[in-house]
Amino acid sequence: MSFAAKASKRLAYDNVVACAPISIAYERYSIESAHWWIGRALHALITKAGLAPLDLDGLSVSSFTLGLDTAVGLTQHLGVSPRWLDHVPMGGASGIIALRRAARAVQCGDAELVACVAGDTNQVDTFRKTLQGFSRFAQDAVYPYGAGGPNASFALITQHYMDRYQATRADFGRICVAQRDNAMQFGQALLRKPLTLQAYLDARAVADPIHLFDCVMPCAGAEAFLVCREQTACALGLPSVRLLATIERHNAFADDPVQYRGGWAKDADELWAMSGVTPGDIDLLETYDDYPVISMMQFEDLGFCQKGEAPAFVRAHDLTVAGDFPHNTSGGQLSVGQAGAAGGYLGLVEAMRQLTGQAIGAQVHNAKTAVVSGFGMINYDRGLASAAAVLAAV
Amino acid sequence: MSVPVSPPPRRNPVARTGMPALLSAQRSRATHGLTAAAAQGLFCLQVCSDCGTRQYPPREACSHCLSAKLPFRDVDRAGVVVVDTTIRIAGEIYFRERTPWRIGTVQLDCGPIVIAHLHGDVSQGSRIRMELLTDKAGAPAMFAMPAVNTPAMQDDRQYREFTCDPKFRRVLVTDGRTEIGQALVRALSDAGARKVFVGIANPWKPFAGKQSLARAENVECVQLDVTDTASVVECAAQIGARVDILVNTTEHIRLGGLMDQTGIGIAREALELRSLGLMRLAQSFGPIMRARGADGVDSACAFVNLLAAHALMNWPSYGASSAAEAAALSMSQCLRSELRHGGIRVVNMFVGPLETEWYQNAPPPKVSPATLARAVVQALCSGQEDCFVGEVARDLRARLAANPKALERELGAA
Ligand SMILES: [Zn+2]
Numbered sequence: 001m002s003f004a005a006k007a008s009k010r011l012a013y014d015n016v017v018a019c020a021p022i023s024i025a026y027e028r029y030s031i032e033s034a035h036w037w038i039g040r041a042l043h044a045l046i047t048k049a050g051l052a053p054l055d056l057d058g059l060s061v062s063s064f065t066l067g068l069d070t071a072v073g074l075t076q077h078l079g080v081s082p083r084w085l086d087h088v089p090m091g092g093a094s095g096i097i098a099l100r101r102a103a104r105a106v107q108c109g110d111a112e113l114v115a116c117v118a119g120d121t122n123q124v125d126t127f128r129k130t131l132q133g134f135s136r137f138a139q140d141a142v143y144p145y146g147a148g149g150p151n152a153s154f155a156l157i158t159q160h161y162m163d164r165y166q167a168t169r170a171d172f173g174r175i176c177v178a179q180r181d182n183a184m185q186f187g188q189a190l191l192r193k194p195l196t197l198q199a200y201l202d203a204r205a206v207a208d209p210i211h212l213f214d215c216v217m218p219c220a221g222a223e224a225f226l227v228c229r230e231q232t233a234c235a236l237g238l239p240s241v242r243l244l245a246t247i248e249r250h251n252a253f254a255d256d257p258v259q260y261r262g263g264w265a266k267d268a269d270e271l272w273a274m275s276g277v278t279p280g281d282i283d284l285l286e287t288y289d290d291y292p293v294i295s296m297m298q299f300e301d302l303g304f305c306q307k308g309e310a311p312a313f314v315r316a317h318d319l320t321v322a323g324d325f326p327h328n329t330s331g332g333q334l335s336v337g338q339a340g341a342a343g344g345y346l347g348l349v350e351a352m353r354q355l356t357g358q359a360i361g362a363q364v365h366n367a368k369t370a371v372v373s374g375f376g377m378i379n380y381d382r383g384l385a386s387a388a389a390v391l392a393a394v
Numbered sequence: 395m396s397v398p399v400s401p402p403p404r405r406n407p408v409a410r411t412g413m414p415a416l417l418s419a420q421r422s423r424a425t426h427g428l429t430a431a432a433a434q435g436l437f438c439l440q441v442c443s444d445c446g447t448r449q450y451p452p453r454e455a456c457s458h459c460l461s462a463k464l465p466f467r468d469v470d471r472a473g474v475v476v477v478d479t480t481i482r483i484a485g486e487i488y489f490r491e492r493t494p495w496r497i498g499t500v501q502l503d504c505g506p507i508v509i510a511h512l513h514g515d516v517s518q519g520s521r522i523r524m525e526l527l528t529d530k531a532g533a534p535a536m537f538a539m540p541a542v543n544t545p546a547m548q549d550d551r552q553y554r555e556f557t558c559d560p561k562f563r564r565v566l567v568t569d570g571r572t573e574i575g576q577a578l579v580r581a582l583s584d585a586g587a588r589k590v591f592v593g594i595a596n597p598w599k600p601f602a603g604k605q606s607l608a609r610a611e612n613v614e615c616v617q618l619d620v621t622d623t624a625s626v627v628e629c630a631a632q633i634g635a636r637v638d639i640l641v642n643t644t645e646h647i648r649l650g651g652l653m654d655q656t657g658i659g660i661a662r663e664a665l666e667l668r669s670l671g672l673m674r675l676a677q678s679f680g681p682i683m684r685a686r687g688a689d690g691v692d693s694a695c696a697f698v699n700l701l702a703a704h705a706l707m708n709w710p711s712y713g714a715s716s717a718a719e720a721a722a723l724s725m726s727q728c729l730r731s732e733l734r735h736g737g738i739r740v741v742n743m744f745v746g747p748l749e750t751e752w753y754q755n756a757p758p759p760k761v762s763p764a765t766l767a768r769a770v771v772q773a774l775c776s777g778q779e780d781c782f783v784g785e786v787a788r789d790l791r792a793r794l795a796a797n798p799k800a801l802e803r804e805l806g807a808a
Contacts, residue, residue: 136422137451139418139421140422140451141508141536142509143485144529145509145510146497146511147417147485148489148497149485152479152481152497156477156478156497156499156509159479160476160477163477163518205480206483209479210479254457257501258477381507
């Protein structure tokens with residue numbers, strides 16, 4: 001018996017759009033709180049849209065460092081009064097999941113203007129504290145084992161992937177080097193020093209086979225965007241993107257001893273069927289890149305190449321903005337930095353800018369269709385949340 | 395192959411002593427099911443009573459059928475290392491001082507995936523035997539050992555972090571007058587202790603075995619009377635900084651309950667020696683040991699108490715003594731929490747009647763002093779903190795776990 005197999009065709013998102021992408025420039029360390037960063041992003045958003053705080057009737061918040069506060073508390077802190085409120089604590093999947101929920105709210109009339117925002121601070125000891133208390137399983141069964149944090153978890157996943165599919169460090173290096181190339185033109189990236197493949201290979205080991213340039217730099221920052229109807233965006237003078245399809249999945253393939261695929265592999269067929277386009281139609285791909293091995297899994301599981309062929313795929317393609325397969329066009333988290341939950345928004349706001357011709361860095365020529373994917377929450381030994389969206393220029 | 399551990403170098407008197415930096419011992423309550431197993435050297439996981447699924451990490455519901463009936467049961471320890479890594483940069487001071495540190499993903503034959511510390515002789519593809527140990531902070535830890543013993547495996551650098559191996563360490567046996575004390579001196583010397591200090595109260599009084607103690611290599615008799623505060627303070631001042639393992643071997647077992655003794659003299663003596671004696675040792679030696687919990691190969695590591703198993707439930711035939719043992723047990727639990735800050739383990743050895751003169755009236759089976767001494771060494775080498783020695787002690791543990799009230803009646807009828 002499978003209820004999923006009998007599921008009816010999914011409803012299209014009609015004329016719902018996302019617009020007003022906001023990126024508050026990241027800082028390595030910040031003395032400010034997450035509230036401050038979220039406040040800056042929302043302020044930039046309403047300024048760009050020409051709105052007042054009370055015009056926002058929907059709000060979706062993602063953050064790891066709000067301390068005692070929830071999204072509800074934030075409404076009073078920030079002086080907004082939404083009739084639709086969401087809290088999406090899903091790490092790297094937060095952006096897409098916030099978007100797909102907000103889109104349905106707008107489509108059904110539960111809200112007209114939903115501000116989606118993610119922000120985190122990074123005070124000197126924030127990262128270590130977040131790791132230790134990241135999840136119950138992290139506290140009980142991972143962090144006490146060497147305190148390597150996600151570096152150690154991804155070291156195990158990366159080593160396993162390398163053994164299973166004969167991937168080499170240089171293959172991962174190609175992803176990192178191309179992204180650095182993209183970041184050099186993205187003024188807000190924290191890491192803009194040129195990176196060569198040799199420098200990547202020579203970097204110091206962190207947790208074998210993970211080396212320095214496989215790791216993201218934790219930092220403070222915030223990202224935001226607005227979800228509304230296309231005519232509302234037009235009235236506000238905001239270039240927007242349409243939502244062709246989305247997927248979301250949690251705790252997929254629980255029996256795999258070590259993660260070598262994500263939930264995308266379960267849902268990619270549905271994503272493409274709903275979108276009406278194919279991988280060949282995609283002008284740019286924004287993957288969640290907390291480590292390059294995860295970007296490779298997204299290439300495969302989303303159908304840009306066969307399972308196990310991502311190493312050959314990255315050897316065969318130029319992943320820079322000017323290349324034949326533009327990927328993580330702002331430099332991704334590997335070069336821009338990982339601002340907590342905002343990392344789950346980074347690729348999404350970048351794709352929105354690319355599709356509307358508003359790139360901060362290099363512009364992908366004639367970008368019409370993009371795929372953004374998200375991945376989050378290393379609860380025990382693997383990332384549990386996966387999500388993806390197909391976006392198109394209006 | 396493990397590199398045999400080297401004897402500690404001569405200490406540089408002006409160098410800083412390594413400070414114990416511990417990990418957080420905060421765990422979910424379910425995970426303390428593992429703590430309970432680790433304390434006794436068992437290997438248990440949650441086993442669903444409804445569907446039989448074995449699961450890890452511990453949960454509040456079965457991840458297969460959502461049942462809440464999840465007792466911890468002995469399960470097969472065998473497994474295979476699916477993948478391993480060497481952590482070179484760690485987030486916590488404890489591990490920063492111990493990198494490189496190896497961990498791996500282990501698939502247990504009984505099902506679960508376990509992130510575990512790895513013994514130096516295992517790597518990707520190795521068959522392993524999983525041990526449940528306690529770390530320096532007292533929290534349970536999965537440790538993958540080679541499935542087949544390897545040379546010097548006990549000396550593995552990571553494994554030694556979880557054990558209290560006497561090899562190259564200096565030990566104080568608090569009472570050398572008794573057969574038990576002397577058996578421990580021999581067992582600890584045989585286990586590679588660099589030095590064994592032996593406490594002797596009132597040294598002018600003769601006792602059996604004095605000559606062989608005096609002749610033994612690396613054994614030094616020191617004056618120590620745990621009923622005398624000044625004596626304990628003086629002894630700690632002399633040798634406290636050189637005691638890495640303290641084994642409290644004082645004994646006071648006397649036949650009789652409460653009403654069939656005349657007065658409270660004997661009971662007071664028992665309390666003075668067993669519980670207040672433990673407190674004096676804790677006050678004088680504890681702070682020095684706690685400060686030396688990360689002091690190299692011969693760091694301070696364990697405070698061992700020998701306790702009559704009837705500390706756990708009064709045996710009216712030895713009623714007043716049982717009460718004194720219970721008081722000592724309670725003190726040891728407090729001490730355990732106090733010494734944990736230094737990474738020092740309190741090891742409690744629960745033992746049934748011994749083959750000694752004071753247990754003349756107790757029926758067999760009884761435990762010989764040599765057996766008890768071997769069990770102490772075994773507990774130290776395997777990292778246990780609660781150890782039940784002999785048939786009577788193990789029987790008592792099982793009956794206590796099953797029905798404490800029944801045990802009270804049964805011991806009262808004997
Ligand atoms: Zn079950």
